[in-house]
Amino acid sequence: MTSRILRPVRAGHAAQPRSAAPRGVRLPLVAAAVVAAGLCAACGPSTETVGSASPTTAGQSAEALAALAPSASASTEASPSASASPSASATAQASSSPTPSRTRSTSAAPKPARTSTASAPARVPGPGYDSSADGQKQIDAALAAAKADGRMVLLDFGANWCGNCKAADKVFAQPQTTAILGASYHLVKIDIGGNSSANSALLRKYSPxxxxxxxxxxxxxxSSGKVRTDTHTTGNPSLTAEGINAFLRKWAS
Structure with a gap:
């Protein structure tokens, strides 16, 4: 009787096409059919002693499970989720590749040399000479400023009662001449018209x-204090705007 009940179940299973259900669910369906067949055999009349297992039913169930094992394995191998995704592999390789470190230049760019045109105009003193000023300190300050900005130093030795000195002061006050002085010189005015022996010594130092x-x-x-020109030796330029401006431009650099 057990054999007659199992035949329709197996026949129905064989007649069903493999494409009727996805491979992933074939194993549960067949297992359910086997369990149902076992239940039918247990509930129907049997000549076997209670508690003994039917050899035929157990053998056929084992055969059914063994036959489905290769199909389940093939389904697992063919599943796209079992293989690594190419994009995921590429992402992993990209993340594992070392990132090139940016090299930072440690060499400092050379600073451009300061020029008189790039600096603020130097202060141009007003007309006349200050007899109380310390000429040496004035010259030292002008030389220090010249080392910093590359300008020349113009020493103007004169006296407040000197007519030619007053004429030169009028030219120095003109806008064009003031601009040349401010751009290229540090002007120092030193009084030698009084009784200052120190200022007279400075004149002899620079014009020996x-x-x-x-x-x-x-x-x-x-800026090093080296004399470039001395009008006591060469003679004064014309004390006009044209003459003094030409003199200043000539010795500006």
């Missing part, structure tokens, strides 16, 4: 040729 000095004495020195 001696003799009678014709004022104003205009001496151009660089």
């Amino acid at each position: 040729s001696g003799g009678t000095y014709t004022m104003p004495v205009l001496i151009v020195v660089n």
Whole structure:
């Protein structure tokens, strides 16, 4: 009787096409059918002693499970989720690749040399000479400023009672001449018309040729204090805007 009950179940299973259900659910369906067949056999009349297992039913159930095992394995191998995703693999390789470190340049760019045109105009003193000023301190300050900005130093030795000195002061006050002085020179005015022996010594230091000095004495020195031109030796330029401006431009650099 057990054999007659199992035949329709197996026959129905064989007649069902494999494409009727996805491979992933075939194993549960067949297992359910086997369990149902076992239940029918247990509930129907049997000549076997109670408690003994039917050899035929157990053997057929084992055969059914063994036959489905390769199909389940093939379904697992063919499943797309079982293989690694190419995009995920590429992402993992990209994340594992070392990121090139940015090299930082440690060399500092050279600072451009300061020029007189890039600096603020130097202060241009007003007309006249301050007899109480310390000429040496004035020169030292002008030389220090010249080292910082690259300008020249113009020493103007004169006196307040000197007519030529007053004429030169009028030209220095003109806008064009003031602009040239402010851009290229540090002007120092030193009084030699009084009784200052220190200021007279400064004149002889920068104009050692001696003799009678014709004022104003205009001496151009660089930031190291080296004399570039001395009008006591060369003679004064014309004390006009054209003459003084030409003199200043000539010795500005």
